[in-house]
Amino acid sequence: MVAGVAVLAAALTVVLLVHGTREAAPAPRVVGETEMVRVSAPGGESVEELALFDTGASSSSIDEDLAEDLGLDPDDAPTVKVRSSLGVEERPVVGVVIQVAGNTIPARVNVADRDELSTLVLVGREDMAGYQVSVGRSFLTRPDEAIAPSTAEVIFLETPALLxxxxxxxxxxxxxxxxxxxxxxxxxxxxxxxxxxxxxxxxxxxxxxxxxxxxxxxxxxxxxxxxxxxxxxxxxxxxxxxxxxxxxxxxxxxxxxxxxxxxxxxxxxxxxxxxxxxxxxxxxxxxxxxxxxxxxxxxxxxxxxxxxxxxxxxxxxxxxxxxxxxxxxxxxxxxxxxxxxxxGLRLSELLRFAPAARRAATGVAS
Known part of the structure; x- marks a missing residue:
C-alpha cells in the first residue's frame, strides 16, 4: 500500500516539476496584483514601494508622504478631478517614472492620502498598457527584472504575502x-x-x-x-x-x-x-x-x-x-x-545512541 502511494506521489511530483519548469518565469509583461516597484522623480530621487495593480482604477496614484520623500511639490502642481469611493475630489498631478519588471513607465500620477490603504502606490489602467495582471498572484517580478523576488526580499515585508x-x-x-x-x-x-x-x-x-x-x-x-x-x-x-x-x-x-x-x-x-x-x-x-x-x-x-x-x-x-x-x-x-x-529510529536518536553502538561494536570485536 505504502509503495503504491510512493509511486503515485513520485509521478505527481514529476508532473509538478515539469509544469514548474515550463512556467517558472512569467512573461515579461505579466505582473501580479501586488508588486514591488521603483518610483523615480524628475530630480533623481527614487524609492522602492509596494504597488497595487488595480484594473478597476483608471489613473495611477501615490501617497502624499511618498511624494514629499521624492522631492515633489504637489502644492504647485496642476490638479485633476478624480472619482473614488469617497466621491469626486481634486488631486494634484505630478510626473514620475515607475519601474516594474525591468521596464520603465513614464506616468502622470495623482497625489492622495493613502495611509489607510494597503499600498502607497496604485497603478491604474492608463499606465498598464501592454501588461497583463495575473489575478490572485503577487510578487512575480522585481523592479529591475522580470523574475520573482527571493524569499529574503519578501519575508520581511509587513504585508500579506500569500492569498x-x-x-x-x-x-x-x-x-x-x-x-x-x-x-x-x-x-x-x-x-x-x-x-x-x-x-x-x-x-x-x-x-x-x-x-x-x-x-x-x-x-x-x-x-x-x-x-x-x-x-x-x-x-x-x-x-x-x-x-x-x-x-x-x-x-x-x-x-x-x-x-x-x-x-x-x-x-x-x-x-x-x-x-x-x-x-x-x-x-x-x-x-x-x-x-x-x-x-x-x-x-x-x-x-x-x-x-x-x-x-x-x-x-x-x-x-x-x-x-x-x-x-x-x-x-x-x-x-x-x-x-x-x-x-525506524529518529535522527536525534541515532546521534544519541551512536557512541554506545560504537562501544558495543568495539567490545564484540575484542
Missing part, C-alpha cells in the same frame, strides 16, 4: 515538513502544528514583526503564569484568560499602529488562539521538565516557524501553489502518507 487560496494549498506542505521533523529527525516543539500557524502568521505580518510579537507574548505568558499559579484557577480558565490577554494586547497594538498610519493587520495575521495554546504548552513544559527544556523547545518552535515561513515564500513553492494548487496539495498529501509510514 488565502495559496495558503490553503501550502498547508499540506507544512504538514509534510512537521511529519518529517518529528518522525524522521525527532524535533520536539510546543504543540504539534503550532509552529505551522505561527509561520503562516509571519508570512502575513512580516518576519520581524511576527517574531517580536511572539517573543513578547511568550514573556507575557510566563508572567501571567506566575500570577495565575497563586489563584489556583483550572486549566480551562487559565487558557481563557490567556486568550483574552493575547487578544487584548494585539488589539491595542493594532489600534496604535492604525493611529500612526500603519496598515499592517497584526491582529488578523498572528493567530491568537494558537499563540495562547503554544504559551500554555510552554507553561506545561516548564512545570514538568524545568526552565531549560522549556526554553529549548520555545527556541526550536520559533526556528521551525521561521523555516516554514521561508519555505512558503520560496518562489518555486509560491508558483506551484498559485498555478496548480490542487495538484500541489495532493502531491504533498501523498508524500506525507509515505513519510508517516517510517517506523
Amino acid at each position: 488565502p487560496k495559496t495558503l490553503l494549498a501550502t498547508l499540506p506542505l507544512c504538514a509534510l515538513l512537521v511529519v518529517l521533523l518529528r518522525l524522521w529527525v525527532g524535533v520536539s516543539t510546543l504543540g504539534t502544528f503550532g509552529p505551522v500557524l505561527l509561520g503562516i502568521g509571519y508570512v502575513q505580518s512580516g518576519l520581524m514583526v511576527g517574531l517580536v510579537l511572539t517573543v513578547s507574548l511568550f514573556l507575557l505568558g510566563l508572567l501571567i503564569q506566575v500570577l495565575l499559579r497563586r489563584s489556583f484557577v483550572p486549566r480551562v480558565a487559565r487558557l481563557g484568560i490567556l486568550i483574552a490577554v493575547v487578544a487584548t494586547v494585539l488589539a491595542q497594538l493594532q489600534s496604535s499602529a492604525s493611529s500612526a498610519g500603519d496598515v499592517a493587520s497584526w491582529g488578523a495575521a498572528i493567530p491568537v488562539v494558537v499563540t495562547a495554546t503554544v504559551i500554555e504548552a510552554l507553561w506545561a513544559t516548564w512545570d514538568e521538565h524545568g526552565a531549560r527544556v522549556a526554553a529549548r523547545e520555545a527556541i526550536v518552535t520559533l526556528c521551525v516557524s521561521v523555516l516554514i515561513a521561508a519555505l512558503l515564500l520560496t518562489p518555486s513553492i509560491r508558483h506551484l501553489a498559485e498555478t496548480v494548487p490542487v495538484h500541489f496539495a495532493v502531491a504533498c498529501l501523498l508524500w506525507t502518507w509515505v513519510a508517516a509510514s517510517y517506523k
